Amino acid sequence: MSKIVPVILCGGSGTRLWPRSRKARPKPFLPLVGDRTLFQQALDRCDDDTLFGAPLVVAGEAHVPLIREQGGANLRLAVEPAACNTAPAIALAAALADPHDVLLVCPSDHHIADVTAFRAVAQKAAALAHDGYMVAFGIAPDRAETGYGYILRGGELPGGHRIERFVEKPDLARAEQFLAHGGYSWNGGIFAFRAGAFLDELEAQRPDMARAVADAVAQGAWSGSRFDPAPAPWGAIAGESVDYAVMEGTGHAAVVPAAFGWSDIGSWPALHEARAKDGGGDRDGNHVTGPAELVDCRNVMVETDGPRVSVIGLEGVIVVVDGGEVLVTSADGAQLVGKLTGASGQ
């Protein structure tokens, strides 16, 4: 089996980590856990040439400067003329690869604590992908989360299972049932595909998309380490997620169990938790980044880009100071960060 080709997807610019995350410096390009940015950590995870080949990054033009700055000039990069969700982005990577290559599709906006475990799972997923399966990573759930899609596993396969069913984001009661059931995992957006098999599936399920991507690649051009698909055929693509366009309709969907400290860092409390697991907090569960003084505090997170933050007598509160904005929120309240005037008006 040839080496695994990491495909790093850089898209989106969520508002839930405002004011740290902004349109001009979105989440993947921030050092949220540790000293390396999430994008750099995605590259680092696949930086083992006994397992992985040279990665390919798929991103929009707006992110190219950050990618070059953080990933270097030689990093292979395919630049989407327009954002079209994940299915066309993966198809683009597949069309640029050898049909026999196994692609490991990695979002760049999440954190994985246990890199060794990640690589072990990637090998299992690659073996199934090599055999023609469309492989999702099934993140082991540790709570009744209503913010993610779920995957129900079916019959056993070597290193994994067939996928019985994909489930949209459930309500809390169903999420609790899923957690108790044991056969459900989270869909974290990490996949493995053999490039040729993926394009065959896309051709079967979304022939228009497959043709548009093929045309955009045939009429596109490499310039050094950068590939630009032709904008005209790309512009004809109807954007769609890989879940809808390929995974839910295929007869060859598989899931591999993934327990490696995954977090999508989808909110400030999630980031606090990821940082706590990464170390550096105090014994009262407080975690501080930047100049701060905490007195009589528990489970308080402070992040400041300069101004000193003094906190007294609080529990479970998050304080973020960034670029002239000050956010103070409870853990529950953090779900509303994206709705703030500041976050929506950035």
Place this chain on the structure above:
Amino acid sequence: MSKIVPVILCGGSGTRLWPRSRKARPKPFLPLVGDRTLFQQALDRCDDDTLFGAPLVVAGEAHVPLIREQGGANLRLAVEPAACNTAPAIALAAALADPHDVLLVCPSDHHIADVTAFRAVAQKAAALAHDGYMVAFGIAPDRAETGYGYILRGGELPGGHRIERFVEKPDLARAEQFLAHGGYSWNGGIFAFRAGAFLDELEAQRPDMARAVADAVAQGAWSGSRFDPAPAPWGAIAGESVDYAVMEGTGHAAVVPAAFGWSDIGSWPALHEARAKDGGGDRDGNHVTGPAELVDCRNVMVETDGPRVSVIGLEGVIVVVDGGEVLVTSADGAQLVGKLTGASGQ
């Protein structure tokens, strides 16, 4: 009876309203409640020439620029060569006044909500002072406060009572007894004295202080609206509060009942309460000064000198942003503000 002469004392530079209050711009010179500073409000309260004569301010050199800026060039000002607590400051004012003048001694670091009631109480106090009493204003207590001294009233007088006893800051159990008793009031540091009677009492109780102040005034000089006592005799004064030096030892102590929305604004929660009474808050008890957005908040106070503050899902929390410092505290925690590195290191 001649007009009442307001004596405005400007001293101290507490740390409990840090980071808003700093050494360079102490509490009296901040617009903490409404648009006028506490010092200006002290002047405004006595700005009624049917009752009051021209005020005299007693302060240290460090505060002169702020006093001139906020009070004008013509305001009469006596500048203490060194801070010596309240007894010498009042003696200085008394020595500069006509012996028959009634002095109304007003600290400039507290807030009074009901100016009309204040003036009515001042007239009662002045009448007693005119008759030779040393008159304290007895603030009607509304809680078992342990941070103030108490005054127990004795036999009735016209418009007030004799003072039975002064009590130092009590513990909580005693404060609760005082509140239940009904005869106790807070000593808010507001007094009325006939100038000559005050100097006679001081001469009887603290002859050294009386002589030193008299010498400092005799050897001092007016320059326009500013009086400077001679530094050498002033330097010999042992600083002492008027409570110890005069009030506790006199046989002519009186108290007038004072219910006019007094607050010493001794902490951020006290300021929040004073502002709430002053209006401008929302129906959930939140009060905002500066650019801020509050979502799902109750009894939250925000004060910012520029950066936008966004607060979500909190109750009873105070957020202050000032001069590159950010303070986030619970109401109880606010008692510890003065102990913060930022507050003590300013």
